Amino acid sequence: MTPVEAERPRALLAGASRRWVRLLPWAVAFVLCVVLLPTTIVVLTADYGLNGGVASALAVAQSAPLLLAVVRPLHAWYVVFAADVAGALALLGVDFEQRLLWPFPPMELVGYIALCLALGLRERRRTLVLVWLATAGANVGLGFVAPHGSGAKELLFTILGGVALLLGGVLRERSEVQRRLVEQETISEAERGRRTLLEERARIARELHDVVAHHMSVITVQADTAEYRLAALPPDVREEFTSIAATARESLGEMRRLLGVLRNEEAHGELAPQPGLAQIGQLVEATARTGGPVDFTPCDAEVPEAVGLSAYRIVQEALANVVRHAPGAATHVSLSVSRPADGQGGEQPADGQGGERLTVLVVNDPPPEPPAGPLEVGGTGHGLVGMRERVRLVGGTLDAGPLPDGGFRVAAQLPLTEEDLT
DSSP states (O other): OOHHHHHSOOOTTTTOSSHHHHHHHHHHHHHHHHHHHHHHHHIIIIISOOOHHHHHHHHHHHHTHHHHTTTOHHHHHHHHHHHHHHHHHHHTTSOOOTTSOOSSOHHHHHHHHHHHHHHHHHSOHHHHHHHHHHHHHHHHHHHTTOTTOOOGGGGHHHHHHHHHHHHHHHHHHHHHHHHHHHHHHHHHHHHHHHHHHHHHHHHHHHHHHHHHHHHHHHHHHHHHHHHHHSSSOOHHHHHHHHHHHHHHHHHHHHHHHHHHHHOOTTOGGGGSOOOOGGGHHHHHHHHHTTTOOEEEEOOOOOOOHHHHHHHHHHHHHHHHHHHHHSTTOOEEEEEEEEOGGGSGGGOOOTTSOOSOEEEEEEEEOOOSSOOSSOOOOOOOSOHHHHHHHHHHHTTOEEEEEEOTTSOEEEEEEEEOSHHHHO
16 A cells, blocks of 8 residues: 555445445435435525525535545534534524524434534544534534524434434444454464464474484494494594594483473473384274274385374374364275386376385265264374474475365375485
8 A cells, every 4th residue: 555545535434345335325425415405405495584595505515515524524524513503693693483493403413413423433532522522512502592592402413413423433443343353363363373383393393303312322322332342443433433422412412402492391291202104003093993994004114213203193183183073984094105116107206206205195084974063182283284394394295185075185295215305
């Protein structure tokens, strides 16, 4: 939005989603202007006996600004309020019947109430209070010069104007509160997604620590015991192994300090060894005991620990989603290793990964009956957000989405070769 557009006033209800609502203020203002303009002229001349030229000028000043009120209600109020007061003073110079309303005839009341409603929808509370005080002051002040004495009906201008201002202000503040709630929900949703992503990344970091720490520990032990396992090591080689062991121990210490920041009070169970492909069968059996049949096609291939851990977590979250959103649905879990030659004609895979890949596939049928409510189980991750993060970790691809028959499919391709993992 340019500065010129920001300064340009917007019409009342311009932010409405429906077109007829946006056009409603213009339609009401046009109808009021068309109806009140001739009515004011006729009433002021025929009933009150005012001069035709003066009546016409007052009618235009009191009715035409209603069109301006759609965009600038406060500016329109200045004109209409001055014209109404001028009309009341002009009527003091003519002799009209006592039964007629003064200082503000009925058609002026109708236009002023509509104008106050527009003011309430646009202006701040302080402005509305000042407008009502000006209205009440003019009404009371004119009452002292009333040609036929003052009564309760002469205060209709103040009472009805105040009601219209109050109603418009309440509607405006209610609309403002709803708008802010929508903005806050949008911000909260974005923050929730960001927090979910950060929590999943922290969890992945904790798990990778356990995987890497195992290898670092092996390096430390091998370097420390090299001088005892290998005979007649030269002094410089022995010193080199000692340096390797010291560096590995220092790295382990730094990793443990970092892990202390990432862990929380609820992460006690994460001290256990991280699972891999071998534990997916146990996961499938545990899910099958909840009531839904699960077919499992295992894979005995040797895969990197990071890939095995990612595959286990993907299957774990996919099965948790089945239990949560499609209880009782038949589920199919399969693990397989594909090679470039497995494609048609031995062509290169479409994703550009030329080495072996671990394919993780979890497909569930529609549930036998629609679930009565969300069936929550122990938190295992953060849904598709966590799956995508784990796939990105090892440089793979993920395809997840609903099936035409009402089921759901999760398919992950995880590279196994060193070139694709780096």
